[in-house]
Amino acid sequence: MSDTDPELEARLAEADEFEPPEAFVEQANVVDPELYETFEENWPDCWERAAALLDWTEPYDEVLDDSNPPFYEWFTGGSLNASANCLDRHLEARGDEPAIEWVGEPTDEANRTYTYNDLHRRVNEFAAGLRELGVGEDDVVTMYMPMIPELPIAMLACARIGAPHSVVFAGFSADALATRMAAADSEYLVTADGYYRRGDPLDHFAKATEGLAEVPHETTTVVVDRLRERDGFGHDLGAGQYDWETLLTDHAGETVEPVARDAEDMLFLMYTSGTTGEPKGVKHTTGGYLSWVSWTAQAVLDVKPEDTYFCSADIGWITGHSYIVYGPLALGTTSVMYEGTPDYPDRDRLWEIVEDVEATQLYTAPTAIRAFMKWGTEYPDRHDLSSLRLLGTVGEPINPRAWKWYYTHVGDESCPVVDTWWQTETGGTMLTTLPGIGAMKPGAAGPPLPGVDAQVVDAEGEPVDAGEAGYLTLQKPWPGMLRTLYRNDERFVEEYWATYSDTDSDDPDDWVYFPEDGAKVDGDGYVTVLGRVDDVINVSGHRLGTMEIESAIVGVEGVAEAAVVGGAHDVKGEAVYAYVITEDGQTESEAFREEIVAAVEDAIGPIARPERVVFTPELPKTRSGKIMRRLLEDVANDAELGDTSTLRNPDVVEDIRDAVRGDDD
Numbered sequence: 045m046s047d048t049d050p051e052l053e054a055r056l057a058e059a060d061e062f063e064p065p066e067a068f069v070e071q072a073n074v075v076d077p078e079l080y081e082t083f084e085e086n087w088p089d090c091w092e093r094a095a096a097l098l099d100w101t102e103p104y105d106e107v108l109d110d111s112n113p114p115f116y117e118w119f120t121g122g123s124l125n126a127s128a129n130c131l132d133r134h135l136e137a138r139g140d141e142p143a144i145e146w147v148g149e150p151t152d153e154a155n156r157t158y159t160y161n162d163l164h165r166r167v168n169e170f171a172a173g174l175r176e177l178g179v180g181e182d183d184v185v186t187m188y189m190p191m192i193p194e195l196p197i198a199m200l201a202c203a204r205i206g207a208p209h210s211v212v213f214a215g216f217s218a219d220a221l222a223t224r225m226a227a228a229d230s231e232y233l234v235t236a237d238g239y240y241r242r243g244d245p246l247d248h249f250a251k252a253t254e255g256l257a258e259v260p261h262e263t264t265t266v267v268v269d270r271l272r273e274r275d276g277f278g279h280d281l282g283a284g285q286y287d288w289e290t291l292l293t294d295h296a297g298e299t300v301e302p303v304a305r306d307a308e309d310m311l312f313l314m315y316t317s318g319t320t321g322e323p324k325g326v327k328h329t330t331g332g333y334l335s336w337v338s339w340t341a342q343a344v345l346d347v348k349p350e351d352t353y354f355c356s357a358d359i360g361w362i363t364g365h366s367y368i369v370y371g372p373l374a375l376g377t378t379s380v381m382y383e384g385t386p387d388y389p390d391r392d393r394l395w396e397i398v399e400d401v402e403a404t405q406l407y408t409a410p411t412a413i414r415a416f417m418k419w420g421t422e423y424p425d426r427h428d429l430s431s432l433r434l435l436g437t438v439g440e441p442i443n444p445r446a447w448k449w450y451y452t453h454v455g456d457e458s459c460p461v462v463d464t465w466w467q468t469e470t471g472g473t474m475l476t477t478l479p480g481i482g483a484m485k486p487g488a489a490g491p492p493l494p495g496v497d498a499q500v501v502d503a504e505g506e507p508v509d510a511g512e513a514g515y516l517t518l519q520k521p522w523p524g525m526l527r528t529l530y531r532n533d534e535r536f537v538e539e540y541w542a543t544y545s546d547t548d549s550d551d552p553d554d555w556v557y558f559p560e561d562g563a564k565v566d567g568d569g570y571v572t573v574l575g576r577v578d579d580v581i582n583v584s585g586h587r588l589g590t591m592e593i594e595s596a597i598v599g600v601e602g603v604a605e606a607a608v609v610g611g612a613h614d615v616k617g618e619a620v621y622a623y624v625i626t627e628d629g630q631t632e633s634e635a636f637r638e639e640i641v642a643a644v645e646d647a648i649g650p651i652a653r654p655e656r657v658v659f660t661p662e663l664p665k666t667r668s669g670k671i672m673r674r675l676l677e678d679v680a681n682d683a684e685l686g687d688t689s690t691l692r693n694p695d696v697v698e699d700i701r702d703a704v705r706g707d708d709d
């Protein structure tokens with residue numbers, strides 16, 4: 045099948061709805077179309093179905109306690125352990141089956157397979173090690189690790205002893221690590237000496253060390269020796285720093301009784317970007333979160349124990365937490381984990397992995413699909429992808445052309461594609477088609493899942509007509525929801541609830557969750573998510589706060605003011621555009637531009653690297669002094685300019701546009 049098959053292209057271009065493939069439906073986990081109705085009728089008890097996927101140490105008394113909205117509690121009175129649910133209970137039936145199939149770099153190194161028995165053993169040993177280092181229940185353990193098996197081992201070991209983890213994406217900077225450790229008062233760090241990127245070893249420990257130096261309290265660190273002698277950087281461990289392997293050897297064969305955690309006890313924290321410079325510590329709990337990710341992995345990703353399920357996300361983000369680690373392992377399947385990038389050593393790397401491991405599902409991001417599409421069909425065509433049964437996307441809107449490319453050239457028109465909308469805060473998927481039930485409409489995520497009450501509303505909170513753009517809201521709570529922002533209940537209410545709720549009311553009907561996305565809904569109830577409506581941009585599926593980037597830029601000596609917006613990018617979805625006013629006497633040189641880019645990389649990481657730094661004498665401002673970002677977005681997108689009449693300096697927009705266009709020449 046090629047990109048240029050005109051007949052196929054024409055057929056696909058016309059189709060805007062695809063029925064689930066019959067062969068898929070015949071074997072799907074969830075096929076009952078009545079489910080939507082039965083969940084609605086039995087809400088909130090419908091969620092017992094999700095909780096029933098788990099083993100509970102103590103059964104819960106109540107499905108939902110909504111007496112104090114928006115501080116909802118789920119499965120109250122129940123207790124369980126997440127690591128026991130992901131490991132121990134599978135040992136009898138699946139102890140010798142692979143739990144994690146790890147594919148590493150460089151490619152000549154053997155991949156590692158961890159059976160459920162292996163993983164259980166390692167998790168117990170590390171749990172014993174953590175205890176020896178003093179980690180107790182409710183101590184937050186930070187992980188700053190690449191995509192190596194020690195990361196899920198460390199997460200599950202924490203879960204075993206009731207210590208919440210806070211995973212910081214390895215691509216984030218030393219500063220970002222320090223901020224998150226300080227905010228969580230986290231005294232423990234698990235990290236690695238390095239990892240491989242496109243075949244080259246990277247010195248991760250140097251970055252971790254730099255971050256640790258900025259943490260205002262004492263820390264204990266465990267370091268995985270990933271590169272070993274062959275490519276190591278020869279770091280010595282200092283006081284309070286321990287070698288992973290030695291720690292495990294010291295506890296070889298030990299078992300640690302899983303701690304029974306209250307359903308509402310924190311399982312982990314995940315910092316994510318918001319509208320201010322300060323990252324938000326999203327708190328997820330043991331019972332609700334684990335039920336949610338297990339149920340959605342089963343219903344949406346169609347995960348079965350005998351599958352080899354491949355999610356190409358990084359565990360440093362929520363997708364990896366929910367759908368590489370917790371959901372798949374709770375269901376006892378084989379989860380594939382890949383250390384590298386899709387284009388090394390060649391652009392067929394992902395397809396090579398799919399063929400090698402015989403992956404049954406592939407869950408990836410639209411940005412990756414757009415890159416695959418650009419590279420061409422010759423790469424998937426090199427491999428036998430017939431093991432695939434289902435495809436998924438997550439993280440940003442997918443344009444219908446990319447959707448159809450994925451469906452055709454990867455799925456061979458025989459795999460449903462689930463376009464899953466959710467957020468760090470929701471814990472797991474909220475809007476998508478159920479692949480064994482609903483028709484798929486490329487570009488639209490789909491209807492809300494059974495039991496999820498999503499509505500698209502106007503600024504007053506009234507539902508908009510079909511086809512009209514509005515704001516996405518969730519009108520009812522759900523078990524996987526964040527419980528609060530760590531140590532900041534006020535910001536939790538302010539950010540997610542205040543917009544559409546009567547915050548004085550204790551009636552749950554008066555409380556509405558606002559995810560800060562724009563959306564529209566069609567006559568069949570399918571939601572198309574249009575993107576963020578706050579100051580958050582989505583670069584290659586990575587969520588970045590423009591304020592964080594701005595504060596890094598204004599920290600550079602010689603910068604007077606900066607505004608950052610997202611501009612459309614054909615592969616990344618959005619790219620970072622920085623408009624910068626320099627101080628008097630500062631030359632607007634290429635070297636200064638590079639200094640600004642480097643400052644952003646230092647403060648956040650290479651993912652936040654500005655695509656363009658545009659020097660400008662002024663920024664478009666309203667009379668009250670507010671920067672009109674919308675106009676800067678128009679400039680970044682080379683789009684028709686919106687209304688400039690409220691500006692106190694309307695001419696400046698044209699000047700900036702000329703500067704941007706001039707740079708393009």
Ligand code: PRX
Nearest residue numbers: 438439440441463464465466467468573587
């Ligand atoms: O804007 C939405 C977009 O990603 C945001 C959430 O980002 P994050 O918390 O980093 O989680 C990403 C992985 C779940 C959302 O507010 N988003 C996510 N999935 C989709 C999406 N936009 C459109 N379609 C999607 N399927």
